[in-house]
Amino acid sequence: MQELKHPYITVAKEHKHFYGGSQMLSASTNMREVGCGVIAALDLLLYLCRFHEGCGSGFFAEAAADGVIDSEEYDALAQRLSRRYFPLIPKLGINGLMLAAGLNVFFRRYGFPLRARWGVGSRRLFEEIEEQLAQDLPVILSIGPNFPLIWKKDTLCFYLPGHEDGSGSACSVRAHYVTVTGIDGRYLHISSWGRPYLIDREEYLRYIRRSSGSLVSNFVHLRHTGK
Numbered sequence: 001m002q003e004l005k006h007p008y009i010t011v012a013k014e015h016k017h018f019y020g021g022s023q024m025l026s027a028s029t030n031m032r033e034v035g036c037g038v039i040a041a042l043d044l045l046l047y048l049c050r051f052h053e054g055c056g057s058g059f060f061a062e063a064a065a066d067g068v069i070d071s072e073e074y075d076a077l078a079q080r081l082s083r084r085y086f087p088l089i090p091k092l093g094i095n096g097l098m099l100a101a102g103l104n105v106f107f108r109r110y111g112f113p114l115r116a117r118w119g120v121g122s123r124r125l126f127e128e129i130e131e132q133l134a135q136d137l138p139v140i141l142s143i144g145p146n147f148p149l150i151w152k153k154d155t156l157c158f159y160l161p162g163h164e165d166g167s168g169s170a171c172s173v174r175a176h177y178v179t180v181t182g183i184d185g186r187y188l189h190i191s192s193w194g195r196p197y198l199i200d201r202e203e204y205l206r207y208i209r210r211s212s213g214s215l216v217s218n219f220v221h222l223r224h225t226g227k
Contacts, residue, residue, distance in 0.1 A: 003133060006050070025075060026079070040140040042081055046063065054111070055112045085102040116220050117220075120218065132222060133183060143173050144217035147215065157170075
């Protein structure tokens with residue numbers, strides 16, 4: 001299994017700890033409804049600030065220090081990040097191209113030695129995800145909307161850790177961003193809504209082929225600039 005080398009972001013609310021951020025903890029209605037992309041971007045940037053040389057930023061102040069982040073502080077950062085870099089379209093959220101563009105603006109502003117682009121070919125999808133994780137870079141993945149038949153209601157299952165036989169389906173989603181923190185021969189290990197889940201790799205590819213498409217179901221590919 002290939003996974004991140006350091007502990008993932010932990011957010012706390014009323015003595016409960018969450019595996020990454022959750023838009024459902026936000027005070028903003030728009031963030032709760034369509035803010036999953038902003039949450040994935042914030043988790044990524046915090047992880048970079050904590051564990052990658054050359055990725056420091058005063059934007060996050062004390063939240064960049066290794067440790068648990070209070071949910072109110074996290075939410076304030078998410079809303080600030082959205083206003084400046086990742087504008088959310090009401091009821092729609094943010095698409096992958098806008099997400100990658102916002103990251104690049106942030107990277108240039110704070111001198112991060114990284115650049116982002118949206119998507120890779122589906123044949124190399126998991127290979128590229130594994131390679132990015134090997135560089136200790138979290139992966140922002142989209143389970144896109146149904147496309148081009150946008151009126152369809154097809155979804156992708158999330159599974160609970162510990163149910164690797166596929167018996168523990170927890171929920172099903174579409175038009176949603178998650179963060180991949182690990183990959184093995186069958187599953188993507190992800191953070192979503194502040195909880196760990198699994199995505200079956202073959203089911204994800206099948207969702208892309210039958211219901212969505214690699215234009216909208218893909219990931220933010222990061223590369224080092226060599227600075």
